[in-house]
Amino acid sequence: MKISEIFEQKKTVFSFEVFPPKKTFSIESISTKLAELSECKPDFISVTYGAGGGGASALTLDLCRSIIEDYKLTPMMHLTCVNSSREDVDKVLAMTAQYGIENILALRGDIVPELPRQTDFTYASDLVSYIKKKGDYHVSGACYPEGHPECDNAIDDILNLKKKVDAGAEHLVSQLFFENDMFYSFQEKARLAGINVPIEAGIMPVVNKAQIERMVTTCGASLPAKFVKMMTRFEHSPEALRDAGIAYAIDQIVDLMSQGVDGVHLYTMNQPYVAKRISEAVASLRSI
Numbered sequence: 001m002k003i004s005e006i007f008e009q010k011k012t013v014f015s016f017e018v019f020p021p022k023k024t025f026s027i028e029s030i031s032t033k034l035a036e037l038s039e040c041k042p043d044f045i046s047v048t049y050g051a052g053g054g055g056a057s058a059l060t061l062d063l064c065r066s067i068i069e070d071y072k073l074t075p076m077m078h079l080t081c082v083n084s085s086r087e088d089v090d091k092v093l094a095m096t097a098q099y100g101i102e103n104i105l106a107l108r109g110d111i112v113p114e115l116p117r118q119t120d121f122t123y124a125s126d127l128v129s130y131i132k133k134k135g136d137y138h139v140s141g142a143c144y145p146e147g148h149p150e151c152d153n154a155i156d157d158i159l160n161l162k163k164k165v166d167a168g169a170e171h172l173v174s175q176l177f178f179e180n181d182m183f184y185s186f187q188e189k190a191r192l193a194g195i196n197v198p199i200e201a202g203i204m205p206v207v208n209k210a211q212i213e214r215m216v217t218t219c220g221a222s223l224p225a226k227f228v229k230m231m232t233r234f235e236h237s238p239e240a241l242r243d244a245g246i247a248y249a250i251d252q253i254v255d256l257m258s259q260g261v262d263g264v265h266l267y268t269m270n271q272p273y274v275a276k277r278i279s280e281a282v283a284s285l286r287s288i
């Protein structure tokens with residue numbers, strides 16, 4: 001099913017993100033986790049795409065296929081272009097057609113100095129328009145409530161996002177954030193700029209300290225005082241920190257749903273226990 005159809009049917013879309021296993025070249029190692037995550041009945045599951053493509057892209061494709069065939073759910077495949085030529089993208093698209101993958105999150109990808117940069121696509125918007133021309137796909141794009149780290153000017157960043165939507169992105173998924181007001185302010189600016197596609201709020205339940213340290217360095221999300229106090233207070237008790245992180249994410253989601261957000265995209269970090277507790281807590285809110 002196309003994600004645009006899901007948005008037409010659902011009051012609030014509730015989706016998951018998973019990533020392929022990092023240390024093997026088979027998805028078997030995470031099939032139990034995927035089975036448990038699918039029991040939460042997310043509206044769709046997005047699968048990340050490793051930097052550089054290659055073996056990593058095969059795993060992303062395999063996971064998407066498993067989501068369709070084994071769990072009868074809708075996948076959204078992430079696809080980056082910073083290290084891919086047009087020919088590389090064509091090869092992946094040929095596989096999506098074979099596997100029945102209809103939804104693609106078109107991304108530029110992070111610039112990694114060690115990996116050779118390809119020049120066929122400069123921005124995600126170039127990939128969006130290319131994929132739209134290649135077939136009948138639903139194409140989504142990424143957005144950044146606190147601005148993309150490479151763009152100093154929030155207005156330019158929104159205008160660049162508008163170009164991505166004008167190129168054909170039909171839905172946006174946000175970078176994670178811990179302060180809902182940041183998301184509301186971004187959403188308002190996006191609407192004023194004429195961006196009228198559904199915007200899903202990216203929520204990451206933080207359940208251990210190493211995870212948050214990694215997140216802050218890689219995506220630059222700011223941490224509200226309330227969040228920092230929680231981390232500091234419970235950092236030495238893994239169980240308490242996990243429960244506090246889950247409660248914090250639920251609190252964010254309840255507020256977002258109360259404000260009528262288009263959708264919530266849960267960065268599950270491949271942790272079914274966490275995703276299950278959050279899904280159960282907000283289950284009755286999804287249809288109202």
Ligand code: FAD
Pocket residue numbers: 047048049050051078079080106107108109110111122123124125142143148149150151156157160161163164173174175176202
């Ligand atoms: P773009 O939309 O191209 O934006 C990149 C920068 O260029 C921004 O600063 C933007 O303002 C600027 N820009 C865009 N268009 C123009 C223009 N026409 N003129 C001038 N400037 C412009 N990375 C992975 O490697 N794999 C993944 O699976 C993955 N999944 C992600 C999922 C989500 C929901 C998000 C939010 C990010 C994900 N990323 C992933 C990270 C992403 O690849 C990086 O954030 C990357 O740096 C930017 O990708 P983008 O698609 O947003 O790029």
